[in-house]
């Protein structure tokens with residue numbers, strides 16, 4: 001139904017953003033996110049989730 005479709009689209013959008021954030025984060029281009037990069041990622045995700053759940 002529509003609700004299920006909406007959830008899928010939302011998930012795809014979030015994954016696309018996460019993928020972009022991951023690539024942006026890999027500042028030294030070694031193909032992986034080290035601990036410092038990981039902490040930055042978590043901070044970004046937290047802010048993103050706040051925006052997603054608070055702003056309606």
Ligand SMILES: [Ca+2]
Nearest residue numbers: 026030032033
């Ligand atoms: Ca890296």
